[in-house]
Amino acid sequence: QVQLVESGGGLVRPGGSLTLSCAASGFTFSDYYMSWIRQAPGKGLEWISYISSRSRTKQYADSVKGRFTISRDNAKNSLYLQMNSLKSEDTGVYFCAREDPTDYFDSWGQGTPVTVSS
Amino acid sequence: DIQMTQSPSTLSASVGDRVTITCRASQSIGSWLAWYQQKPGEAPKLLIYKASSLESGVPSRFSGSGSGAEFTLTISGLQPDDFATYYCHQYNTYSPYPFGQGTKLEIK
Numbered sequence: 001q002v003q004l005v006e007s008g009g010g011l012v013r014p015g016g017s018l019t020l021s022c023a024a025s026g027f028t029f030s031d032y033y034m035s036w037i038r039q040a041p042g043k044g045l046e047w048i049s050y051i052s053s054r055s056r057t058k059q060y061a062d063s064v065k066g067r068f069t070i071s072r073d074n075a076k077n078s079l080y081l082q083m084n085s086l087k088s089e090d091t092g093v094y095f096c097a098r099e100d101p102t103d104y105f106d107s108w109g110q111g112t113p114v115t116v117s118s
Numbered sequence: 119d120i121q122m123t124q125s126p127s128t129l130s131a132s133v134g135d136r137v138t139i140t141c142r143a144s145q146s147i148g149s150w151l152a153w154y155q156q157k158p159g160e161a162p163k164l165l166i167y168k169a170s171s172l173e174s175g176v177p178s179r180f181s182g183s184g185s186g187a188e189f190t191l192t193i194s195g196l197q198p199d200d201f202a203t204y205y206c207h208q209y210n211t212y213s214p215y216p217f218g219q220g221t222k223l224e225i226k
Contacts, residue, residue: 035215045154045162045205047215061214095161102168103209104152108161 002026002107004096009112016086016116022079022096022109030054030074033099036081039111040092049081050099064090086116120144122208124218130226136194139221141206143187150210153182153191156220157202165204166191193223201225 008020022034035050048061049070058070069082079096093113097105121144131137141151149169154162164173166182169189179194193200206218 044220045156045207045217047217050215059214100167102150103215104150104164104167104207105154105162106164106167106173108163110161 002098004098004107004109006094006096006109006112009094009114011115011117012086013118014086014088014116017082017084018086018114020081020083020094020096020112020114022081024077024079024096024098027098029072029077032101033103034072034079035097035099035105036070036079037095037097037105037108038090038092038114039095040089043092051079083114086114088116090114091116119214120147120208120211120216122206122216122218124204124206124221126221127219128222128224130224131196132226133196133198135196136192137196137223139191139204139206139223141184141189141191141218143189143208146186147208147210149185150208151182151184151189152207152209153180154205154207155200155202156205162205196223198225 003025005023012018037047048064051058051070067085071080093111095111096109098107100106123142125140151169153166156162170182181192203220203222205220
């Protein structure tokens with residue numbers, strides 16, 4: 001079955017950097033677009049970035065544009081999110097999600113928490 | 119950018135009730151709408167896609183309807199496991215992919 005497992009979250013100081021990973025299994029990873037979605041404590045869901053199956057297309061929410069970089073390694077069945085210049089408002093749980101070919105999120109990881117605080 | 123507005127924000131109901139959650143888009147999105155259920159500490163779970171298609175394994179008491187800019191999620195015969203937060207999500211265009219603000223379904 002489809003499995004997505006995020007890792008790499010933790011506590012980081014404002015202005016710092018962190019790289020999240022998402023290990024995929026149970027499907028042909030290279031066939032699917034993938035996204036990162038986050039959730040601030042007690043708040044709703046915010047899509048932040050997607051990457052096409054062969055990394056040709058990447059999009060970002062305005063809130064992270066210029067600071068976050070999405071990437072993938074299809075040989076390793078892995079998705080990444082490089083986060084730089086972190087702010088307190090980046091605190092939350094970060095989920096990776098698989099996109100159905102019509103673009104809804106049909107599978108989600110369990111999430112990895114990121115806390116940006118001094 | 120397309121905005122998604124859910125109502126109500128909070129809904130109190132009892133086991134066995136029929137409840138409806140509404141999601142409105144700021145412009146037409148066709149039928150490109152999904153609904154997700156999220157329980158505390160868990161990842162969201164896909165319930166409905168393309169406005170009314172039930173995801174495999176989701177109980178038939180969940181149903182979705184609508185097209186254009188107004189959509190509903192209906193749960194017929196609430197079960198204890200259904201008390202959670204529900205989100206709508208448009209995927210018609212990269213807008214970029216907004217979610218509704220969520221509807222918390224609470225036990226009355």
